[in-house]
Amino acid sequence: MSAIDMTTNIESTMNINVMYFASLADEANCQQETVSVQQDTSLTELYEQLSQKHRFSRPQSELRVAVNDYFAKWTDQINDGDSVVFITPVAGG
Amino acid sequence: MSAIDMTTNIESTMNINVMYFASLADEANCQQETVSVQQDTSLTELYEQLSQKHRFSRPQSELRVAVNDYFAKWTDQINDGDSVVFITPVAGG
Amino acid sequence: MTDNVHDHSMSIKRSADEAYLIAERDGFALLDIAIDEYRLKSTLDNDSCGAFVCFEGRVRNHNNAASVDRLTYYGYEDLAINQGRAIIEEAKKRFEITHAIAIHRIGALEIGDVAVWVGVVSAHRYPSFDACRWILDTIKADIPVWKQEYYEDDSSKWLSNNG
């Protein structure tokens, strides 16, 4: 069972708001979505699941991740209600 | 006889226009003067003579020299009608 | 690919005045209209500062061999502001500077438009040069802004600062 699917046990899941930018927004074909994942899902697992769903072309190794509008480590825990953004290589300046 | 004095033999002298800036203008108490010196007077000799006349406090070693509005070497020759400026340490910027 | 998946990153949520206030207070903001350098510069006036250095990054008419028509910058505003604040704080620790401000523009830009502006003031000159360069490099490395170039044949591509 994919962790993205809604489960019947509400206690064991958390809702994560995922925003997409740049090529990930193109590939996901949306700006944001709220996904329900199992408690203790890691950021790495979250990206893997969403990558399968949207067929993202970039491996996680090329990305950074932000949680609640701050850069985070891939090993940081996420919690119900958190906002997560996967950051493709930036191109400012 | 000082080379700055007018000599009777007009063939053997040259007129040099000397402009003064910054502390040298204070010490010379003028902006410029035309001095008549012997042919083949070097820039070093010219500064030495003017330094005696005006009691300049800076030794030649602290100065640069410009001839006809370009920096010159102390060993460069000067000619009748040349304009010479002794350049104290600059302080722009 | 539809345009609207990028709408949220082509404009800022705040007003331009709010963005300038944030830039003045925290040192960094995104803006979605032309950058007013004189407004930014005036916030850096300081009688104790003998040096002001600024950098403007402008849209070039070429990139590598290709002829660029226009480009669009996209930004993740809230992360950009948080990360920008951290960059300016770090710059003030690393360099003997009095103040620094930077703004990055997002949205559709034309050739010659200023995409990023960085200004630094300090008592002496070298810290302003060093800090301005470091802030710019760090913005390019860390601020979540993306860029798509459009070429004469109407093709476009996503660019990246690190290869």
Next chain:
Amino acid sequence: MTDNVHDHSMSIKRSADEAYLIAERDGFALLDIAIDEYRLKSTLDNDSCGAFVCFEGRVRNHNNAASVDRLTYYGYEDLAINQGRAIIEEAKKRFEITHAIAIHRIGALEIGDVAVWVGVVSAHRYPSFDACRWILDTIKADIPVWKQEYYEDDSSKWLSNNG
């Protein structure tokens, strides 16, 4: 010491318009009124340039421990223009830049006034930073401009950039 021994070095022989034209053509001039940065900057606009770096040297309210009231810059205009032209030419050889312009102001300046302005444009960012700094350092080392600081007690002294 009378003021008039410095009259010839407190103002330029040319008009301000001529000075700007010389700066635009040769890259350097002296000016005896407030520097119009926007005028200088506009002469550097170039669609092939992604980078613009500028430096402004402003009169500080202090130097070392002393409180500075105002200062006066004196210049040897014709040598300054010739030497400035050589500096800008050399900068264009040393760095991958498209153009550079610098102006040094002379005469009586107040705290906060811009004494020197250097602007550089290039395709990429580092050459503009490097060239701007090098031009400024070389102006400070080689351009015949002198400066007298006036302190609160009305005393003054001649300053030097190298000790």
